Amino acid sequence: MAEVEKATAARVQAIAQSNPPQVPPQYIQPPQIRPFCSSPSPSPSPARAAARIPAIDLSGLDPTHRDRVRAEIGRACRDWGAFHVTNHGVPSWLLDRARAVGSSFFGDVPMDEKLAYACDPSSSATEGYGSRMLENDDSVLDWRDYFDHHTLPLSRRDPSRWPSSPPDYRQVMAEYSDRMGLLAKQLLGLISESLGLPTSCIERWVGEFYQNITISYYPPCPQPDVTLGLQAHSDMGAITLLIQDDVGGLQVLKDREWITVEPLSNAIVVLLADQTEIMTNGIYRSAEHRAITNASRARLSIATFHDPSKARKISPVSELVSDSSPPRYHEVVYGDYVSSWYTKGPEGKRNVDALLL
Numbered sequence: 001m002a003e004v005e006k007a008t009a010a011r012v013q014a015i016a017q018s019n020p021p022q023v024p025p026q027y028i029q030p031p032q033i034r035p036f037c038s039s040p041s042p043s044p045s046p047a048r049a050a051a052r053i054p055a056i057d058l059s060g061l062d063p064t065h066r067d068r069v070r071a072e073i074g075r076a077c078r079d080w081g082a083f084h085v086t087n088h089g090v091p092s093w094l095l096d097r098a099r100a101v102g103s104s105f106f107g108d109v110p111m112d113e114k115l116a117y118a119c120d121p122s123s124s125a126t127e128g129y130g131s132r133m134l135e136n137d138d139s140v141l142d143w144r145d146y147f148d149h150h151t152l153p154l155s156r157r158d159p160s161r162w163p164s165s166p167p168d169y170r171q172v173m174a175e176y177s178d179r180m181g182l183l184a185k186q187l188l189g190l191i192s193e194s195l196g197l198p199t200s201c202i203e204r205w206v207g208e209f210y211q212n213i214t215i216s217y218y219p220p221c222p223q224p225d226v227t228l229g230l231q232a233h234s235d236m237g238a239i240t241l242l243i244q245d246d247v248g249g250l251q252v253l254k255d256r257e258w259i260t261v262e263p264l265s266n267a268i269v270v271l272l273a274d275q276t277e278i279m280t281n282g283i284y285r286s287a288e289h290r291a292i293t294n295a296s297r298a299r300l301s302i303a304t305f306h307d308p309s310k311a312r313k314i315s316p317v318s319e320l321v322s323d324s325s326p327p328r329y330h331e332v333v334y335g336d337y338v339s340s341w342y343t344k345g346p347e348g349k350r351n352v353d354a355l356l357l
């Protein structure tokens with residue numbers, strides 16, 4: 001019983017439901033990284049007000065359109081490391097249903113039932129229902145609960161470890177995983193082509209995809225000005241595909257300013273992750289991003305991560321390295337990269353920056 005009480009207290013949703021006037025001290029961010037510390041200038045320039053990540057229409061990838069899409073992807077990867085894709089082939093009912101089953105698990109299932117899926121708090125990135133991201137106990141905490149699913153390769157996928165309520169939860173997440181895996185491959189192909197590489201180049205360099213899906217749930221927060229839903233980071237793997245609900249809160253760092261990613265219900269956000277920065281020898285950079293909270297509405301996002309296997313060695317692809325363009329990153333064993341990330345914490349992009357030669 002004491003254990004259940006401890007686990008309940010550790011969930012942000014339980015804290016939020018007790019309606020505290022302030023967040024507990026572990027959730028208060030240092031002043032320099034609070035969401036509104038570099039308060040937006042009183043009269044933002046029109047260019048700033050309009051800043052948004054590019055949106056790329058993937059419809060009709062025949063040769064003519066493919067040239068256009070490839071060029072747009074190249075520009076978005078160079079300038080932002082983040083972009084929306086529309087007409088991506090994943091049915092909108094599946095995006096809606098994935099959001100709905102996630103939101104029903106967090107919103108409708110009683111806490112003791114949710115805790116039956118609690119992830120192992122003593123190690124990082126285990127499957128299940130959790131709240132803490134890092135191993136380090138004294139780090140400032142994110143105002144977020146999550147459910148992490150291991151989905152690909154199929155040998156890692158065991159839907160009996162996922163919620164059984166609502167009744168179609170497992171089937172929806174399995175189908176969602178398959179569709180996102182296919183889209184990730186297609187996008188890595190276009191990203192390779194945008195660099196003049198053979199379509200399969202980056203995908204071959206990654207090897208077999210390890211895919212995890214994290215549903216994040218950000219309860220309303222009494223102090224959005226001093227907390228973060230998710231601290232600033234870049235994702236560790238190759239490519240992340242993210243959908244969010246209509247609340248909004250995802251922000252991407254661009255030219256040292258945080259730009260809010262507007263919620264577009266049928267679009268998918270593509271975030272380049274650290275191994276793609278390494279593989280492209282820094283031509284494309286991973287996107288630094290974070291989630292902010294708000295006082296009135298719970299927010300849900302679903303991030304699908306595509307990573308190399310832990311044993312895979314990652315380095316700049318050989319086609320991009322020459323005497324005139326030497327490698328800019330150390331080779332790294334992906335599993336070592338992940339362990340170090342979870343031990344040290346992301347602090348923006350410190351982990352990938354540490355590999356720069």
Ligand SMILES: O=C(O)CCC(=O)C(=O)O
Nearest residue numbers: 214216244250291301303
């Ligand atoms: O909630 C979001 O929009 C961001 C989630 C995210 O960055 C992550 O899970 O890595």
Ligand SMILES: [Fe+2]
Nearest residue numbers: 233234235289
């Ligand atoms: Fe992320």
